[in-house]
Amino acid sequence: MKFFGYRRPDGRVGTRNHVLILPTVVCANQVAESISQLVRGTVTFAHQHGCAQLGKDLEQTIRTLVGFANNPNVYGVLVVGLGCEGALPEIVSAGIEKSGKPVRSLTIQEHGGTLASIAAGARIAADLVQRASTEQKVECDVSEILLGTECGGSDACSGLSANPVLGYVSDKLIDMGGTVILAETTELIGAEHILARRAASPKAAEDLMAAIRRTEEGANAMGVDMRGSQPSPGNIEGGLTTIEEKSLGCIHKAGSRPLQEVVSYASCPSMRGLVMMDTPGHDIEQITGMVAGGANVVIFTTGRGTATGTPVAPVIKVASNSETICRMGENIDFSAETVISGEETIEQVGERLFGELLAVCSGKLTKSEIFGHHEFAINRIGPTI
C-alpha cells in the first residue's frame, strides 16, 4: 500500500512540508511568532523553557526542540534564539544540521532587538518557504508511516470503540512494516504486566517496568498513590471497575503486536513495529514528545472531545461515540460511533480509519490543522533554577 509523501535528505518520509520557525527559549517566542505571521507557509510554536535548566532536564529540552525540527514533516528550519540561553541557537542548529535539511539561525541580541530580528527572520523564512514550495511528493510505502497514538478526554466508550479501532489500525500498520508509538506511561499502570508479556525482548520488558516505577515514584514523592486513586470516582461512575480495566482500555489503541523497545521522551525509535515512549499523560507533552521522536502522523481518540493539534503533524481526532459529535463535532475527523450502535464491527471501522490515515498522510487536512492548532509543550524533569 502506498501514500504520497516528501522524501527528506536523511531518508525519512514526511506527510507535510512545513517551514518551522523555532524559538529556542521563551524570550524568543514573540519574534518567532511575528516572523511566522509575516510569512505565509511557516509554522511556529511558543514554549516556556530553554533557560535556567540543569543537566538531564536541559538535555531533554534540547533533544525535544532538535527532534521536533528533525521531524520529516519539516522541510527547513529557522532557529530563533535570544543569545544567552541554555538552549543556544548554535547548539540546537548543530543538532538539526545532522538531518541534512536547510537550517538557518538568528540571535536577537546580535541583531539589535525585536524589529530588526523580525525583518531579518522574515527574509530568511521567505527564502525557505519558496524553496520548500518546489518540493514534490513521491509515492512511498506505508511502512514509512510512524504513527503516534494518543487518547485524551476519554469516556466510557473510548475503551470499547475508538481505542480498539485504533488498535486494529496499529496492528495493520505494523504488519505492513510501519511503526506505532504507544505513550503516556501513567495510563499503563495497572496493565503493565500484560504489555510486558508481549515484550519482544527481556530488555523491552525491563525498560517498561522501569518506566512505570519511575512514574509511580514521582507521584509518591508528591504524596499521591497512583494505584490507590485509580479508577477515579468519575471513571467508576462511568463503569470502569478496576485500574486494570481502565489501563487495558487505554493500551488497546496500540493493538496486540509485540513491544519492540521502550524509548525515552522525544527520542527516535531505533526499531520498527510497536514502540513505547516514556511520556506523561499530559496530552500536549505527549504529542510533542512523539512528534520530536519522528511521528509523522498522530491518531488521537477522544470521548469528551478536544481540539488540540501540533504545529508540524496532522492529528486525526477519532470520536468514541455520537455524544462526542454533538459536543465537539467541529473538531472531530472520524467517528467510531457505529461500533457502539452495532452498525459496524471494530474491524469494519478499523478498515475505514486505515483508509483515512492514508488519505491524511497523502495530504488531506485534519480539523486541528485547518483551525491552526499549534499546541506545544515540553516535558520537564528538573527544576527551573
Place this chain on the structure above:
Amino acid sequence: MGLGREALHVHEKDNVAVALCALKAGTIVKVSTRGGAEVTVRLSDDVPFGHKFALRDIQQGESVIKYGEVIGVATRPIRQGQHVHTQNVDSLRGRGDKR
C-alpha cells in the same frame, strides 16, 4: 439506536458484556458474542450505560475477563445477568474507591 444492539462483547474470552444504553432489571438482552454465538441474558439488576453484566455465572474467586484479560476477581458469587462492578469485583493491582 441503529440495529438496537444493547450490549457489546469485546473479546471472545470475556465473561462480561458492556451495556450500550441504560438497561433495566428484567430486560432480556441478546448479546452477539465475538465467538459468533448469540447468548440471551435476563438482567437481574439495573445496568447503567458503560457498565458490565455477567454473561455467565462467575464463581467467587474466579477471574473477571474483559478485553481477553483478567481485569479483577469476583469477591462474591456472581450470577448470569447480574451487574458486575465494585460491589462484587476487586482489582488484583489496586482499587480507587478503597483507601
